[in-house]
Structures are given as C-alpha cells and as structure tokens.
Amino acid sequence: MSELLDRPVQTAGGLTVHGAVAVDESAAAPALPKLISDRVARRLADRDPTLWGPQAEGEARIRLGWVDTFRRSRELLPRLAQLRQELAGLDHVVLAGMGGSSLAPEVIARTLGRPLTVLDTTDPQQVRAALGDRLERTVVVVASKSGSTVETESHRRAALQAFLDAGLSPAEAGSRFVIVTDPGSAMSETAAEMGAHLILADPEVGGRFSALTAFGLVPTALAGVDVAELLDQAEALSDSLARDTGNPALALGAALGSAAAGGRDKLALISDGTGIEGFGDWAEQLVAESTGKHGRGILPVVVESPGAPGATGEDVLTVTYGGALGPGAVPGGGISPDIAVNGPLGAQFLAWEYATAVAGVVLGIDPFDQPNVTESKENTKRLLASGVAAETPSFTDGAVQVYAPADAPQELTEVLRLLLDSAAPRGYLAVMAYLDRFGDADAAGLRPLLAAATSRPVTFGWGPRFLHSTGQYHKGGPANGSFLQITGTPAADLPVPGQSYSFGELQAAQAAGDRQALTERDRPLVRLHLTDRAAGLAQLREAVEALLSGR
Structure with missing residues (x-):
C-alpha cells in the first residue's frame, strides 16, 4: 500500500x-x-467537437452538453420540488429505463440510501414482482432518451395495465406516470395522450453521459435524494477541468x-x-x-x-x-x-x-457513437416478427439444457472447461444471464468462481441490461471474447399489453438476437438453458466448483 x-x-x-x-x-x-x-x-472544457477527428465531429457537436449540464440541471430543481408535492403519498418509485437511463439513478439511490425499484429487464418474473409491489403507493418514472426503447415502452404498457386492473381510471392511471425523454421524441407525445407528468431532458447529452441530467435526477429526487448536492459536487470539480x-x-x-x-x-x-x-x-x-x-x-x-x-x-x-x-x-x-x-x-x-x-x-475512438448496439435490436425485432426458431440441445443434464458446438463434450463441467480454454491469451469470458436480477441473484456468484478457474478476466451482465452497456464492446471491441449465455424458463409469463408478444417471448428474442450477432462473428459461445431456474443455478454452481477442484 x-x-x-x-x-x-x-x-x-x-x-x-x-x-x-x-x-x-x-x-x-x-x-x-x-x-x-x-x-x-x-x-x-470549451466543448470543442474536433478533439476526436473529422469523422466524430458531427456527433460530438451535439453530445458535449454533459461538460456543464450540471448547471442547466439546476433549472429542474423547482419543478422537481413541485412534482414531489403533487405526488405526495406515492412513496414507491419504480424506474423503467435501460442503460444510462437506469444505471446512474440506481447508483445514486443505493449510495444515498433511498429506496428505488429499478426495472431494466424483460424478465417476466422481475417485471411482475416490481409492478405487484405496493401498487397503491407507486409512481412510475418512464425514462427513454429516444422514446422508442422497446423494453421501456413494454414496461410502460404493463404498468398502465396494472393501474387500470387495480381500478384506476385512465386519467388517474396516467397521473401516476412521470415521463423523462428528449424534446420531440415519440414518448413526449405519449405523455400528453396519457396525461402523464413530462420532464424534458438535455438533448445535447447522450444516454451514458446523462447521470447529472433529468435521467439521473428525476427518479432519485422523487425517491427523496437531495439532488442539488450532487450538482454542487460536480460544480466544485468543474473549475479544474x-x-x-x-x-x-x-x-x-x-x-x-x-x-x-x-x-x-x-x-x-x-x-x-x-x-x-x-x-x-x-x-x-x-x-x-x-x-x-x-x-x-x-x-x-x-x-x-x-x-x-x-x-x-x-x-x-x-x-x-x-x-x-x-x-x-x-x-x-x-x-x-x-x-x-x-x-x-x-x-x-x-x-x-x-x-x-x-x-x-x-x-483515437469516438466516445459518443455506438455503431454495434442497434444490431442486436434489429435481430430482436426480426425474431419477434418471425418467432424464435426451435433449437435442439446438444444434451440435457438435470435442469440444464446445454447448447454447445457439435464437437463439445457431453458433460456440463467439461463443456465449461472447453469454453474457458477457448479464451484467447489476451481475451476474456463474458457471462450473460437473461434471468431475474433479484429472484435469480445467485447467478452473479458464478463470476468470481469462473474467474478463479481461469487466468482470464471474467465479466458478468444481466440481459438485456448489458446490451445497453458491454454489448457494444462484445461486438465492436477486440475479437477475443468467449461467451456463456444463461437463459431460463420463467415460472409464469406476462403479456405485453397491446402487443402480439409477451415479456418471456421478448426476452427469448433478445437472447437469440444477441447469440446471432456473436455467432456471426465466430465468437466462441455456449448457451445453458435452465428448465428450473433454482435447481439449474445450483447445478451450474456445482459444475463450476468441480472445475475449480480439478484445476
């Protein structure tokens, strides 16, 4: 030290x-x-868009507002105080958002000890749990910069239906929503149609740089955070930049x-x-x-x-x-x-x-674009329209269906060993779990176990949340990743109101779309499907521990 x-x-x-x-x-x-x-x-500090070269200049010109957005964000403070008064009595804040719209608020709420339910999943079990908890005291913040994020729009539909099913009128249900989006987005029109509260975000700040904009501040202010203090802290640093x-x-x-x-x-x-x-x-x-x-x-x-x-x-x-x-x-x-x-x-x-x-x-990289993020989204859209093709597992071991390359061993521990061995000398293993982040929380314990079993770095991401995060790196970064995708049969599915698909079908399409994007790049990939989530996770942990004991 x-x-x-x-x-x-x-x-x-x-x-x-x-x-x-x-x-x-x-x-x-x-x-x-x-x-x-x-x-x-x-x-x-002067927001010069030429710093990243000519090709990046156009995007940078409209994405550098984060440099001083903490000053403009002070304009939100009176509106947030008013909103808290208008929504007094609704002390269960549910945030529906993905990526930059949810990660910063979650950090703020956890760090400052304020309750906030973050809904950044398509897992039907997790969605059902979030919308079935204290509904009579719930306000839903729907946060989407583009206004077209499929996960967030699905959450909005499900939450609205939950309020209507609970006996609220359409007007009463609409008043339980706060929508945060960019000016002119489709979501701003939806807010007007619903009678929802609308907060417009800073349009010159990209989603992952939006911590100190309305995306970070609205849900946490409603949860009881003194967000002005965060702005003060940023301003104290700004003079040095x-x-x-x-x-x-x-x-x-x-x-x-x-x-x-x-x-x-x-x-x-x-x-x-x-x-x-x-x-x-x-x-x-x-x-x-x-x-x-x-x-x-x-x-x-x-x-x-x-x-x-x-x-x-x-x-x-x-x-x-x-x-x-x-x-x-x-x-x-x-x-x-x-x-x-x-x-x-x-x-x-x-x-x-x-x-x-x-x-x-x-x-020499433009930090403001995300050229590969839309690929999995387009795959998902196509698979929702056509249906996810049925696949036959390589073999089934208890509660785990294994989908592996044709020449892979027919034993779970050995398949995992093969995947670990496939990691490039300077590569990594990514564990991607399309499960319930809270109900299936034990899945995250696989990361340190797998890291102990290999000399390579191991990451862990909850799907589809990671698609708005490391998903860009998986496809656009160095071609040295190996991938373990974990999916699971939900105990019960949940329809997406007004759509032809359910949350379970959306989740399956997202997982399949991401698999397609990775296999098209010849990335080593194994999928494990848990027919019983609790039993499958316990079995998977045993398999990884067997790997460790046999090193």
Missing part, C-alpha cells in the same frame, strides 16, 4: 486520484504530455488511454468500501460503450470486492473507487491498486465522463 501512497496525487473539488500520473508515465507512450501540448483540457495540472479527471483519462494503448485494456473496477454503491456497473456502461468499437477499446470488469478473483493481471489496470477516506486512511480497500479514485458521487460522475472522453482522444 505504501507504493500507492508514494505515487503522485491529483486533487481538485474534493476528488482525489492516486496513481494515475505514475501509470501514464510508465506506459510505453505516455499520453499526458501530448494531451497538454494539444490543449485538450481547455478544448474539452480546463487545467493541465491539478486536474484529476485529465490524469485519470490519460492513464486509462495510455494503459489500454499499451496492452492493459482490461479495467478492473472495485469498490474500496467507503460509501459509493454500485458505481462499477455505471462506469462499466460508460467505458465499454464509449470505447469498445472498431476492434479496440477498454473492457471494464466489475469485481465484487478487493479480495475477489479477477482484480489483477498483466493486461489489467486495477482501479478502486470510493466516496471518502478518514484521516490517515490508505486508499484501495485492502489491496494496492494501480489507481485509486476517491471523492463525492457528483464529482465522480463528472470525472469519469471527462476521463472517458479523454481516453477516447488517446485511443
């Missing part, structure tokens, strides 16, 4: 970054000197970029236990979707704790994050990371957004 303390430290606005300058200086091609000579800090020195966000971005360019392109994100909850999931989406394209990028690996497997490796940059450190406390939470980032949540959001944009400059 003393090694980290001996490294240069960058501090501003309550945010401290340990080790970033040393990481950059040790890189084969340090980035910070060139960033300084090119006046990147000043130009980014135009500087070449004393700019922790610039140092962090330089380190992320130069490390990745030099081969350390896996980013282990680990909470140090000092008060910021779930931040790794938000940063994962920001970094993966911003940088994972054109065969390049940074792969975030969210690690459960400082002592969990998968936090280190020759191609891994280990970064811890936290909210505060006591006097004399050592950053890192018990390990010696390459970089430690500590500071208040509002400053963390702004710093990581800035650092990701800077890393894009270093890597």
